[in-house]
Amino acid sequence: MSEELSLSSLTPAQPRKERKRVGRGLGSGKGRYSGRGIKGQKSRSGSHKLPAGFEGGQMPIDMRLGKLRGNTSADAMPIGPFRTYSQPVNLRDLEQRFAAGDEVTPETLKAKGLIRKLTVDVKVLGVGELSKELSVSAHGFSMTAKKKIERAGGTVTWLRGAPEAPRPRKRRGPGSAAPASRGDGEDNDSDGNGADS
Secondary structure, eight states: OOOOOOOOOOOOSSOOOOOOOOSSSSGSSOOTTTSSOSSGGSSTTTTTTOOOTTTTTTTOOOOOOOOOTTSTTTSSSSSGGGGOOEEEHHHHHHHHHOOOOOOOOOOHHHHHTTTSSSSSSEEEEEOOOOOOOEEEEESEOOOHHHHHHTHHHHHEETTTTOOOOOOOOOOOOOOOOOOOSSSOOTTTTSSSSSOOO
């Protein structure tokens, strides 16, 4: 018959593992240096909270390697430390919340509950169909959204100005000559003294 349950017979469902008590005398096995050894960086407090990739103070490998173009450069907008954020609004939301002839602005979008903040830019995306004539003012438009709004008879207003069209890249054809190298190839016949040999 099992023992009657009482406060004196309660035991945890899983046995507890007592923590290691260091610095409690030489006889404990973890006294004096408390298992850290003698001197050195790893015997100091905070030495086990070093960041990943720390190499003891020498120049870490991520700083020794060459720097390439990528998402941490200042001109790699909107990625990296200069990332810009925008609140997306789809055309299907405008179709449901606005009537024909309404003016869509960040203020009206916030009043309808489609965006949260007026301090963050608004970008209109082209998900869904639009059958109403709306005057939409936003900070950004996808190409699909712009076409659908104008196709429905509406107008598009860029609050920060329309973006510039990207410049077409010049591609060198197979028959075009490579640019001439800048060098002193014409003067290679001289002997270095300015007189011809």
